[in-house]
Amino acid sequence: xxxxxxxDPDSTLAGAVAIVSGLPRGGKLPTLEQVRGPGAPRRFxxxxxxxxxxxxxxxxxxxxxxxxxxRHVVFRRQGAELSLADLDSQNGVFVxxxxxxxxxxxxxxxxxxxxxxxxxxxxx
Amino acid sequence: MSEATFVRFWGTRGSIPTPGHKTRxxxxxxxxxxxxxxxxxxxxxxxxxxxxxxxDLVQRGRPRVSAHLFFSHMHWDHIQGFPFFxxxxxxxxxxxxxxxxxxxxxxxxxxxxxxxxxxxPVNFSDLGAEIRARTFEQFTVELGGVTVRSFEQxxxxxxxxxAFECGGKxxxxxxxxxxxxxxxxADESAQDPEALRRLPDALVAFVExxxxxxxxxxxxxxxxxQKVGWGHARANTVADLAHQAGVKQCAVFHHDPLHxxxxxxxxxxxxxxxxxxxxxxxxxFGAREGLELKF
Numbered sequence: 067x068x069x070x071x072x073x074d075p076d077s078t079l080a081g082a083v084a085i086v087s088g089l090p091r092g093g094k095l096p097t098l099e100q101v102r103g104p105g106a107p108r109r110f111x112x113x114x115x116x117x118x119x120x121x122x123x124x125x126x127x128x129x130x131x132x133x134x135x136x137r138h139v140v141f142r143r144q145g146a147e148l149s150l151a152d153l154d155s156q157n158g159v160f161v162x163x164x165x166x167x168x169x170x171x172x173x174x175x176x177x178x179x180x181x182x183x184x185x186x187x188x189x190x
Numbered sequence: 191m192s193e194a195t196f197v198r199f200w201g202t203r204g205s206i207p208t209p210g211h212k213t214r215x216x217x218x219x220x221x222x223x224x225x226x227x228x229x230x231x232x233x234x235x236x237x238x239x240x241x242x243x244x245x246d247l248v249q250r251g252r253p254r255v256s257a258h259l260f261f262s263h264m265h266w267d268h269i270q271g272f273p274f275f276x277x278x279x280x281x282x283x284x285x286x287x288x289x290x291x292x293x294x295x296x297x298x299x300x301x302x303x304x305x306x307x308x309x310x311p312v313n314f315s316d317l318g319a320e321i322r323a324r325t326f327e328q329f330t331v332e333l334g335g336v337t338v339r340s341f342e343q344x345x346x347x348x349x350x351x352x353a354f355e356c357g358g359k360x361x362x363x364x365x366x367x368x369x370x371x372x373x374x375x376a377d378e379s380a381q382d383p384e385a386l387r388r389l390p391d392a393l394v395a396f397v398e399x400x401x402x403x404x405x406x407x408x409x410x411x412x413x414x415x416q417k418v419g420w421g422h423a424r425a426n427t428v429a430d431l432a433h434q435a436g437v438k439q440c441a442v443f444h445h446d447p448l449h450x451x452x453x454x455x456x457x458x459x460x461x462x463x464x465x466x467x468x469x470x471x472x473x474x475f476g477a478r479e480g481l482e483l484k485f
Contacts, residue, residue, distance in 0.1 A: 149480065169480055
């Protein structure tokens with residue numbers, strides 16, 4: 067681009083535009099959307115490195131369902147990866163209908179614990 | 191041994207690694223499945239997923255392991271992870287590689303081969319672990335409380351399936367098998383794609399009653415005619431095998447490298463519909479990286 071603002075044939079820029087190499091991420095958190103079970107519908111942001119879901123007060127997210135163990139499942143964030151692990155619950159954890167002891171999670175996964183069903187929304 | 195069995199998928203892709211956003215959900219690493227019986231580490235195939243398993247073992251605080259490796263066969267997508275398996279570099283590790291055919295050490299020789307200097311900068315002899323070969327006897331091997339049986343499969347150069355039985359639980363790993371070449375009613379099933387595809391009794395018996403069948407179902411019905419003889423099965427045929435053998439859960443494995451996550455899901459939906467139409471009790475799903483099951 068010439069100083070006068072006329073188009074330089076070697077440039078793809080049409081004006082005095084600052085070129086950025088990257089911007090800070092928006093910081094949106096992955097979210098569990100509870101679509102079934104006591105308290106639904108509602109959303110829980112997975113803001114902690116580890117979020118325990120269960121019916122007991124020791125859990126980070128407490129849901130009042132007799133079908134849940136006190137500490138039923140833990141969601142873990144490690145970098146961009148989100149995973150879950152069954153905490154030896156009585157009724158198990160189902161990811162997209164498959165009983166899972168652990169799983170790496172992705173956008174839109176359905177997670178069921180007892181009568182509670184979540185849909186996972188990854189950070190945007 | 192009465193401890194639980196854990197099965198974890200470290201690589202589910204067939205033929206070649208396929209990293210990228212189109213394959214995030216099911217994963218891009220090639221074949222590797224971990225079976226854990228207490229501290230007993232059994233590994234099916236050493237595709238690129240084996241690298242991830244090795245790193246995870248280190249994270250678990252187990253850089254030195256005793257691992258038992260079962261290879262379906264030695265095509266490169268099943269062995270490429272071995273030179274990157276960190277525990278193989280640890281002096282106190284013990285790695286046993288199994289050859290089905292008695293008296294042969296072909297598996298170990300081929301692992302040596304892919305680490306020749308023409309292919310890889312580190313020599314096999316530089317690995318710190320004690321690596322030794324063991325062969326099956328009468329197609330069976332006993333490991334502590336685990337009985338492992340093998341079954342020859344149709345694949346270019348042939349391959350083997352393995353059935354692992356322990357504590358009343360049965361896991362079958364059966365990848366790289368062109369089931370469609372074995373159909374006893376091939377003409378009928380060609381005429382009527384909805385007809386049950388009948389597999390040989392010996393194979394059905396090998397798989398029968400499995401708590402989990404992990405099986406190569408690389409292709410859709412529409413894709414298969416262009417790929418006959420390449421050594422892989424249609425997912426719908428895997429569904430029929432699982433149904434005939436009364437399998438509880440079936441993980442369709444060895445996803446085609448051309449398949450995006452959406453394509454894999456379409457394939458799984460079709461195979462599930464086939465089971466539903468028969469009133470089958472088998473639960474079928476697509477094997478995906480990072481999924482761990484407990485039995």
